[in-house]
Amino acid sequence: MIDTFMTVAYLMVVAVTIGSVAALLQKDLLRAAFISGAESIALAFLFHALLAPDLGLTQAVVGTVLMPGIIILAILKTRRDEESD
Amino acid sequence: MGSIDCLYDRIKRYLSGFFIGKGLTDALTGYSSGELQIAVFLMVLAALFRVLMVPLGIMLLLGVAVLLYNFAPIIRVVDRENSNDLNRVLFWVVVYLSIIVAVTLWG
Amino acid sequence: MIEVSLQLLTFLAASLLIIIGIAGMLFLDNLIKKLISFTLLSDGVNLALVSLGYVPGGIVPILEPGASISDFPKEAALIFGPGIVLTNIVIGVSTTAILAALIIMLYKRYGTLKASKVLKGEME
């Protein structure tokens, strides 16, 4: 049981790293915001694995709802695609 | 003809090349005094190394004097490097931080 | 299979996040991308702080009824890091909000999100 927990934790470490790179590589800013939100879920799980469940809850709420919400608001008020020139 | 006159002439000629026309008097005062200020400051900074070793201070002082004579109007460089471009500032901050960390860890 | 400790791994992930965040803030040209890089940077700092307080094989630092008080300081994870992280999350949200507001205002004024056009250094 411990082993599955740790395996998931290792997977989450990989997910956080890949998610952060993937978010910055997107051309579509809205998708980048969503991916950064997904990366926050993995981060919240890592907090849980690192014996800080209260922070896991906070990060889950703030990182997946509030932060991407602010960023999406900014994208909707400006523009969605990245200018290329 | 002493070298001081030559340096001054060069600075003045170079600087007045930038300001032909209306702004000549105003800006030229500031630019030439800024240039002298930077030169003196670099020499003082070189002299400060006498705290570590006296010959090192003298050598650095002479070296700075020669360099200043060669690259006379350095005020343009200072002006350019002080621009408020975010990336340029970040670059200088990274340089600073690495110098501080390196010096304190090594010393 | 070589056993890699979770703490080391999360430290690695945190430093990767911090490096990716700083590199994104330095090299990406889009203001929104810079904003996302900032959130990644603050996530990385949070992860580093939380994993500082981790005790391998420890327990959650909550004293449950019936638990032994004498063993608690040895087993419980440290709470200094998480205490800071809670504040850092809040500060991160408020900074993000201010940055987003400024980006919206600058977009309305200049019509572009390119940092090389908006944040160009101006020479007098």
Added chain:
Amino acid sequence: MSETVVNLWSIPLLVVIPILTAIVLNLLYNRVRAIRVASVVSAAALLVVSIVSPYGLQWFTGQPGVASDGSYTYSTSIFSWKLSLEYYFGPLQQILIFTSSLLLLFVVVISTRSLKKDFGPYVAIMFLTYFSTVAVIMVNDFYHLWIVVEIGSLLVAGLVAASGAGSAQKAALKYTFFSALSGSGLAIALALILGITGYANISDAISFLMMTDLGNMYNVLYISFAFLMLSWIYAGGLAPIHPLKSDVYRSAFPHATVLLQAQSKVMLVAIGLVLLRMFGGLPFAREAMLSISLLTMILGVVMALIQTDFRWILAYLIVSHSGLVTVGISLGTPLGIVGGLFQAVNDIVYMSVLLLCCEMLLYFNNGTSIRSSGGIAKKVPWLAAFAILGAFAASGIPPFNGFQSELILIQAALGGGLPEVAAVILMVSVSTFIALFRGIYSIFLKPSTNPLPEGSESASSPPRGMPIILGILVAITLILGVYPQLALDFLTESAVKVVYVPWVP
């Protein structure tokens, strides 16, 4: 066990009144008279509290004190002064808070007169900036230090962006991006110090460092020193950050810049003293601080020399004089620290005189550029007189206060065996004179070349009472110049404590 822990009544007032006022002003959104009355009354109350308050401590949480052999104790004699989160109000705090309260009162009077609409939130941000100024000088724990520096930098961005120009918004965005970096660095430094020493309280951490041999952990201490130093540079606008900070100074309204420069100088003093108390014994720590200060002084004053706008000249001069403050602190001798603290007080006052004169130029002149103006001395003689007096004070000419503090700084540099530093200080004060009088001559004294059409600038009349405010500030510079002992009495004790008993707040 009979010893009781007594909290000082005035510290909560100093912290809570600005926050409450800010909330109330936000709610009052656009009712001009109500905002005016509420803000002026509140600022006056803060001024009175800062004058009449006794000295003391305010604690938030308790923790066991650590004894010299590393064991914990709950004895009251230690418990009474070793508590984790605390604020301290002493002589140094009193004089700096008094100065900022005075400036807050003046700035509130001016801004409620000069702005026409939507200024409830704007004045609220001013009160919060004052709060960050007051709190950062009183804190004695790293946790509050970090929070206050973060809040302060966000407020700077808000205050600058409120002036509405495009360049101001750009400056605010750049500054906030950088605050993200340095705030993260400060959080890491805080975590490292907590990890090494186990204490958030600065006094506890210092006594732990003095009692314990860290061994290999010294490297970690150096890293945390570097990050704290980054936030010091950032909060005060020292050398590598000075382009961003001078951007901030020149694109805010000049009356807002009065508060901003007071805030950044107080932060320089507060974080600088913490650095000195905590890391002063490390090799190369003071040298690193000193080199950054020297670089800031020279770069600031050289950039000020080549500007052609009075606002830009002032912005770079503020940066350069921040370097004067930190030179004194980083010399590390009691005399040097006294000089640095005295310079901070003087600097806040005379730069306010110059900035308020700059604010008046926006009413009486067509902008603040050197080239497009002239002949103000004929139109508004009192303004020219105040500007010249302020410039005299800033460049260290005898009967004014700048002279006294620069004299102490030069003496301290000579006493510390560094005559080069004294030479640089002299160069800075002379160049300040040149830079200021380039501006003042062409704006005030030079005969007007292109006379403005009469009445074109009278769209908004200047706030009344401005000569009185400027008069009070100039009088302070004169009094401090003639009787420097008035301020030195407040500062000497703090400086001596920093050097000899650094663990005492």
